[in-house]
Amino acid sequence: MEVVAKGVVPLKVAPEKMALTQAIVDGAVPRQKRYEMYDTALAGFRLVVQPSGARAFYLWTRIGKGRGAKAKYIHVGDAALMKLKDARARASTMALTARAGDDPVVRVDVADRLESHLDAYEQSLQARGVVKTTDIMWSLRAYLKPKLKDRTADIRRADVTGAMAKLETAGKPGAAEYFRKCASSFLNWAVNEGHLQASPLAGYRRERATKHQRQRVEQFTMTTSGEIRDFWMAAAAAKTPVARDLLRFLLLTGQRRTETALICWSHVDLEGGIWRIPAAITKTGVAHTVHLGPESLALLKAQPRIAACPLIFAGRNLKPIGGWSKLLEPVREAFGNTDLSPHGLRRTYRTTLAELGVEEAVAERMIAHKRSDLVSLYDKSQMTERRIEAQALYEAHVKAVVA
Secondary structure: OOOOOOOOOOOOOOOOOOOOOHHHHOOOOOOOOEEEEEEEOOEEEEEEEEEOOOOEEEEEEEEEEEOOOOOEEEEEEEOOOHHHHHHHHHHHHHHHHHHHOHHHHOOHHHHHEEHHHHHHHHHHHHHHOOOOOOEEEHHHHOOOHHHOOEEHHHOOOHHHHHHHHHHHHHHHHHHHHHHHHHHHHHHHHHHHHHOOOOOOOOOOOOOOHHHHHHHHHOOOOOHHHHHHHHHHHHHHHHOHHHHHHHHHHHHHHHOHHHHHHHEEEHEOOOOOEEEOOOHHHOOOOOEEEEEHHHHHHHHHHHOOOOOOEEOOOOHHHOOOOHHHHHHHHHHHHHHHHOOOOHHHHHHHHHHHHHHHOOOOOHHHHHHHOOOOOOHHHHHHOHHHHHHHHHHOOOOOHHHHOOO
């Protein structure tokens, strides 16, 4: 604390002036009193740091021209929610609006905010029984975070595609595509509810994949015994035994990752070797029966039963396992292929069934691919015996490969 001699009036410390950088913003430390850092790159723009450590961008400007115009101190955004370049661009737009005589600050009614409409959308998904509600809402809130306080009606296509581009640049194309699907569905819902005149993504089409990109996507399907053996060993690098066994179970059964992560003890008949997936959690909305062989059954029986937890593969806080990118990081490194994915394991299962001579109709039933309406209307056969035989054949193959 600064000590001032009796009778001496301390001088007011002038705000610091500099060309702000992201490093300076991130490194700004709190002091005993609030202070400001003026940006020399844009007149009136500054970073304000509170004693609590909170950092925010502000703009000092006038509504109109001349010294007689009304001065205004405008909150541009929180430094924790937006990057410097985005804040500076927003402040520049605000300054131009103010110079033209218009107040750039529009008070957004809470009911019109994106965050409020996301809450309503979440309630809608829950009411409809959508299995992936938690994943969907996490994606929307995480990647639209800078816009949560804005009006939903002000969301632009660039807000969505920009977030997608950042994810792709970060090496997360799967997360980018999932976010696009979630955002598209949400925006269509907002149109139907009257919150938007039209979806910003209406008519949007992704660029056609190049030959190189198509080859990259097609590369990860394990087609050799060596690859299957390497994956089985690499799964041991997972951070927990539960995650290791979940990945191996995915390879052994070929089912979708969400349906597998939600498997409960009540869904499984360990004596009969049957796993019944309820319609409420399947992608197709139709119940599906999986016939288990000795290897997949052994994995299930090895899992600990936790009191008051219905899940077989329980994650943190006894909730369903998620966060697949992080879960797979050590396994991908051990496997030596960053394209490794749960869906790749599903493709490997289906491909190996074909290589083992399993009929296409049987193999398609085993992975619960949706059939055409006409076929499903007339063909009610379950091919139970052939599916049991095919699963036993497949698991015996994997056992021999990884031995």
